[in-house]
Amino acid sequence: MSTIRIDNVRKSFGGFEVVHGVSLDIADGEFVILVGPSGCGKSTLLRMIAGLESISSGNVVVDDLVINRLPPRERDIAMVFQSYALYPHMTVRRNMAFSLKLAGAPKGDIDRQVQAAAEILDLVSLLERKPAQLSGGQRQRVAMGRAIVRNPKLFLFDEPLSNLDAKLRVQMRSEIKELHQRLRTTTVYVTHDQVEAMTMADRIVVMNAGRIEQAGTPMDLYEKPASLFVAAFIGSPSMNLIHGRIEDSAFLSDAGARIPLAANAPVTSDPVVLGVRPESLHVGGVGPAFGECRLRVVEPMGSETLLAATLLSGGDGAHGGGENIMILSRVKERYAADTTVRVGADPGEFHFFDATSGRRLE
Amino acid sequence: MTATAGLRRAPEIAVSAHRHIDLLTRIVILMVLALLLVFILLPLFWMLKSSFQTNFEVQAIPPVWLPENPSVEPYDLAGQLIPLWRYIANSLYVSTAAAVIAAALSAMAAYVLARFRFPGATLILALILLTQLIPSVTRIFPVYFLIQDMGLLNTFSGMIFAYVGFSIPFAVLLLRGYFQTSCPPELEEAAMMDGCTYFGAFWRVILPVSLPGIAAVTVFTFLNAWNDFLWASLLLSSGEMKTIQVGIGEFATESGVSNYQNAFMAACVISTLPALILFFFVQRWLVGGLTAGAVKT
Secondary structure, eight states, X not given: OOOEEEEEEEEEETTEEEEEEEEEEEOTTOEXXXXXXXXXXXXXXXXXXXXXXXXXXXXXEETTEEOTTSOGGGTTEEEEXXXXXXXXXXXXXXXXXXXXXXXXXXXXXXXXXXXXXXXXXXOGGGTTSOGGGSOHHHXXXXXXXXXXXXXXXXXXXXXXXXXXXXXXXXXXXXXHHHHHHHHOOEEEEEESOHHHHHHHOSEEEEEETTEEEEEEOHHHHHHSOSBHHHHHHSSSSOOEEEEEEEETTEEEETTSOEEEOOTTSOOOSSOEEEEEOGGGEEESSSSSEEEEEEEEEEEEOSSOEEEEEEEEEETTOOBOOOOEEEEEEOSOOOOOTTOEEEEEEOGGGOXXXXXXXXXXXX | OOTTTXXXXXXXXXXXXXXXXXXXXXXXXXXXXXHHHHHHHHHHHHHHHHTTSOHHHHHOSSOOOSOSSOOSHHHHHHHHHSOHHHHHHHHHHHHHHHHHHHHHHHHHXXXXXXXXXXXXXXXXXXXXXXXXXXXXXXXXXXXXXXXXHTTOTTXXXXXHHHHHHHHHHHHHHHHHHHHHHHSOHHHHHHHHHTTOOHHHHIIIIIHHHTHXXXXXXXXXXXXXXXXOOHHHHHHOOSGGGOOHHHHHHHHIIIIITTTOHHHHXXXXXXXXXXXXXXXXXXXXXXXXXXXXXXXXX
C-alpha cells in the first residue's frame, strides 16, 4: 500500500498540451476515481502514473520516490485495461502467474498466490481455460486476478467496465468495491460514467480539458459542485441549469420567470446560473413554490418517475418562463403528460454559479 | 377464424424472379470457375500423369490421357539422370534458412514500424513500398555484382542473403498490418506492467500471438525461394550446389527432354512435393495470416 503525489504534471503530444499542470495527493488505501468526458486527460494521467506515457513536466511520487523515469516494470503497479488485455495464448492460470514468473518467484509461491487470487475472484474452476473460452465478466475477473496476484503497491483501472453489459457492470462494480475493501490497496480508477464514480469512490476527481475541476467525496461533489461543469456532470439525471440574474431576493430567469430565493442567497448584479437538481423539485403543494410547469413527457421507472417539463411561470405567479427542466419524483403517483402542475422546491437546495466564469457562488 | 384471415398477401412473383436470376447467375459463375480450374489444373495433371507413363505414351498423338500401365520407373530414371535428392536438399536448406531469417528480421522491423513513432518512419515505409513497385529484373546486375563483391557468389550464404533481401519488404508490410490490427497495444502494455521489457513483451506475448502472420510470411518466403529459378541460376553455378529448379533445367538441356520427358515430369512432381506438403499443413494459418490484417475485427 502506498501514497501517491501528483505534482504539477503536464503532458504534451507534439506541441499540443493535453494535461495542464495537474496536482493531486492520494492517501494510502484510498480509492480515487478520475472522471470526466472523453478527451479530458484522465486516461493520459493514469497512463503517466503507470509509466506507459512519459511525463512532459512535473512529478509523480509514490511513497516519496519520484517514479517519472522508472519503466512500468519497476514501478510495482498493476493495471486493469478496458479491453482486459489478457494474453490469448495462455490459460487463466498462466495469465495470472505471468508477472510472478517474470519476477522469478518460486513455483510453490506462484501456485499458492494464483490459487488464493482465484479463490477471491471465484476463478478456480476456470484456471485451465483460455481467455477465448470465457465470458466478458469472467475475462474482467481474470484481468483483476492478474493484477491482485502480485500484491502491488497500487492498482490502476482504465475504464474496466465499459465493455460489459449494464447488468454485469453493476455486479462487477460491487465486486471491485468489495475487493478494495478487502485488500485496501491504493487504487486509481478511470471512468467516464459518473454513476460508477459516485457509487465506488472514496474520492472523485472530476477532470475537464486537461485540468482538475474539483476533487472531493461523492457527496461533496453532489452537494457543493464547484463549477457549472461539475454540477452538470455529477448526478443523474443532471442538474437543471437556468440562466438569469438575482434581483430583490428572487431569481429572474432570462425568459422572465421569477423564483423566490432564501435569505442567504448570493448577492450579485452579474449574470448567474441557477442550478437545481431534478430530485430537489417536488410536484404538488409541498414546500415553497418553484413555479408552474407543463409536463411534456412522463417516464415512469417503477420506484420513481422522471418528468420532462416546461416552466410556465416562476414561483411568485408572474408570467414568464419557457425553460425546459427535469423533475425526478419519488412519490408513487401517476402523472399525465400535457397537464399543468405546481412545482415546489426548497430554496436552500439551489446552487448558484457565475454565468461567465462558471464558478460556484456562495 | 384465424388472426390472419382477411389480410392481403404480398405478391410472391418478385421472390421467384430473384430465385430464377440467382440460379442462372450461379450456373454461369460455376461454368466460368470450371473453365478457370481446367486452365489452372491441366498442366499439373499433364505433369502428374506423364510421370507415370512411358516416354512413348507421353509423346503419343492423339494424347494418352491416363497411363495404360502406371509405372514408377520414370522416378527411378530421374534419380539416375540427375542428383535429384542432392538438389532437393540444397533447395530445402536455402529456402528454409531464407524463410526463417526473413521472418525473424521482418517481424522485428514490422513491430517497430507498427508501434513506435520516430523521425523517418514514414520515409522507411515509403521506401519499403517503393521496392515492391520496381520490377525485380532491374535488380539483376546490381545484386549480382553486390554478391560478387562480397565474395558470396556460388555460396549458399549469398543465395540466402539475396532471398532474405527480396522477401523482407513484402514481409514487413504484411506483418506491420498484422501487428496493427491483430495485436492490440494493450497486450504489450499489460506485459510491460507485468514486468517485461519492450523486447520481453515482443518475445513472450506479441510473437506467440502473431504466429499466424509470421507463419504466412515464413511460408511465402519459403515458397518464393523454393520456386525461384532466375536467381538460383545466376548466383549458384557450381554443379553440386544447384537448387532443384535449376537442376531440373539442367536435366532438360543435358539429357534432352524429348528422350526422357516422363523422367523430367517425375522430377517436376518431386520438386513440387515439399512445397505442397508445407502448404497442406499451414494453409489454415496462411489464409488466416493473410486476411487477419485486412479488416478490423
